Amino acid sequence: MDTQEEGINKATEELKEMECSDNTDLYGDADDLEMGDEARDSLQELNSELWDKIREEKKNQPSMFVSGWEEDETGLEPGDPDNESERFLTAAEIGDLKTLKAMFENNPSLLGVRDRDHYTPLHRAAYNNQVETLRWLLSVGADPELRTEDGWTVLHSAACWGAYQIVGLLLKHGVDVNCRSNGNLTPLHLAINSNSDIVNQITTIKYLLDTPGIDMAALNKAGETPLILARRAPPEVLDVLTSYLKRP
Numbered sequence: 001m002d003t004q005e006e007g008i009n010k011a012t013e014e015l016k017e018m019e020c021s022d023n024t025d026l027y028g029d030a031d032d033l034e035m036g037d038e039a040r041d042s043l044q045e046l047n048s049e050l051w052d053k054i055r056e057e058k059k060n061q062p063s064m065f066v067s068g069w070e071e072d073e074t075g076l077e078p079g080d081p082d083n084e085s086e087r088f089l090t091a092a093e094i095g096d097l098k099t100l101k102a103m104f105e106n107n108p109s110l111l112g113v114r115d116r117d118h119y120t121p122l123h124r125a126a127y128n129n130q131v132e133t134l135r136w137l138l139s140v141g142a143d144p145e146l147r148t149e150d151g152w153t154v155l156h157s158a159a160c161w162g163a164y165q166i167v168g169l170l171l172k173h174g175v176d177v178n179c180r181s182n183g184n185l186t187p188l189h190l191a192i193n194s195n196s197d198i199v200n201q202i203t204t205i206k207y208l209l210d211t212p213g214i215d216m217a218a219l220n221k222a223g224e225t226p227l228i229l230a231r232r233a234p235p236e237v238l239d240v241l242t243s244y245l246k247r248p
Helices: 005-019 038-062 084-094 097-106 108-114 121-127 130-141 154-160 164-173 188-192 200-207 228-232 234-244
Strands: none
Touching: 005 188, 005 200, 005 234, 084 097, 084 121, 097 108, 097 130, 121 130, 121 154, 121 164, 130 164, 154 164, 154 188, 154 200, 188 200, 188 228, 200 234
16 A cells, blocks of 8 residues: 555545544534634634735735744844845746846856745745746756755745645646655645635645645644644635545
8 A cells, every 4th residue: 555545544534533523523623613603703804814914024025924834933034135145036036037037147056045044046936926937947957845944845835825836837847745844744734724815725735635645644743634734724625625535
């Protein structure tokens, strides 16, 4: 039995246990059910507001963006716009291919630059959904398996932000779909926990699930499988995972 089949079997057993439990709702823990509608709505509104603030901060100061869920303990500092490496990273982030190509032609070593948290040009392009930029970076030899200080590959970043086109490109390029971060998070864990647009999130998850070798039984440091995380995600996310596990 290969790893993928073993993972699917374990996840299927987990799903059966969830469905058979008298005290468990597939779409949330028992504690969640005890929360009143008004309190739950307030919590969802608060979460939405917080996420909007994070997105706005990312938009205004992209160089200060960190991998959420595995916060960098040392924090980030604004990049120096006069620094050649920072200009190359920023060009990748905003999709300025003209600048990237010109700088790369003059100094090919810029392809391997990193910021303080070890984000590469590929990471920057991925989390900002710069598809053509990422495609070009891969074509000139950028390494998609390089990791940030928190152990995130480019696929982790793309999955976290629901950048499904980026995810598709990376998977076709042959990256490891089960790569683990320092917190044992796989791209599937991050996609399930994503706060991106629901359509982008679902499409990202489907791309990952359809990849040969996907490990549905992967545990993060908290001992959570993708299916466990899906119980706290929007219902559509859990539906995708359960449909995947139940298909012939």
